[in-house]
Amino acid sequence: MKNKKINITDLAKKLNLSVSSVSRALNGHKNISEKTKFKILKLAKKYNYSPDLSAKRLASQKSDTIAFIATISPYAPDYVLLEFLAGITLGIKDSSTELLIKFSLNEKEEINYYHNLINSKQADKFIFYRTKQKDYRIELLQKNNINFVSWGRSNSYKNYAWIDMDNYKSIELLMSRLIKFGHKKIALINVHQSFNYGYQRKQAYEKILKENNLKFNKNYYQESLTGTTSNGIALTKFLLDLNNPPTA
Structure with missing residues (x-):
């Protein structure tokens, strides 16, 4: 007993x-x-x-809660996001820290969630993703002296914690390999450049083309605004139906 x-x-x-x-x-x-x-x-x-977590939080005046807020599309399942959230959950499982998750259908609603959680002090730490070149979330959290980590970087702000893959290098490696195999007509379906990783990928794409004396073909470069599978299929079909389609 x-x-x-x-x-x-x-x-x-x-x-x-x-x-x-x-x-x-x-x-x-x-x-x-x-x-x-x-x-x-x-x-x-x-x-x-x-x-007694309630007493502890009352004494410290801190909620000890991580908030993760994201704008998602109900038509674009994000399996990478699910793995990311699972990793966060495992990371805090042995601590008293709570994880609060909110999903919104548009950016205005997402920012309202941020303001509400900050003003009500329901969360004192934030994690977010799909970082933009100029990201209001960074500005808001820095202004309120709130700890946060972004999944992705922004070129417009400094002195904050982030994790990211090397988007520039990944495109550079992919392009170099395709060119090595003899491809000269290479297409890129990218995310919108308002997202910093989309901007980095396009910069790398254009740089490798130029270094290999390959002309930038505006038809070969396409951006997906919605991020849905159907949109990706439509853009791929558009590329393959061109009179002079890409080979890679």
């Missing part, structure tokens, strides 16, 4: 320690000896202790 759950005050009394010492040990502070920390953690486990 499991031991009855106790609070931090009860735990401190059983250990003959102050509540602050027990709290620091449970929160991983370095000014508590390893011997004392081990003793506290052992007893906490024995009595099935878990912190």
Whole structure:
């Protein structure tokens, strides 16, 4: 039979320690000896202790909640996004941090969510993706001194945390390989250039064409505004139906 759950005050009394010492040990502070920390953690486990998150958040005036807000299309399933969210969930599973997810159908609605969560203090950390060249979300969060990480970079802002793949290098490698195989008529279906990764990909595409003395053909470069599978199929069909279609 499991031991009855106790609070931090009860735990401190059983250990003959102050509540602050027990709290620091449970929160991983370095000014508590390893011997004392081990003793506290052992007893906490024995009595099935878990912190009162409401009290903790009230005392710290922080929600300890990550918000992920995204504008999505109901017609364009984003399986990469699902993997990304699964990774975030696994990353915080052993902590007291909560994850709040909101999806919107347009950017205006998305920005309203940001304002509401910031003003109500429901979230004190944010993660977002599909970063734009000039991204209002970065400006808003920096202005309010809120911690955030963006999936993707923006050329218009500095001094913020981001993760990203090298979009420029990926197109460079793909183009170089196709050219090595003898292709000279290479098409690119890209995302809209308002997204920074779309801009980076086009820059790399044009650069490799120029370096290999290949002319930029405006018909071979297409941008997908909706990001749906049907839109990608339509653009591919358009390219293949050209009188002088691309070979790659």
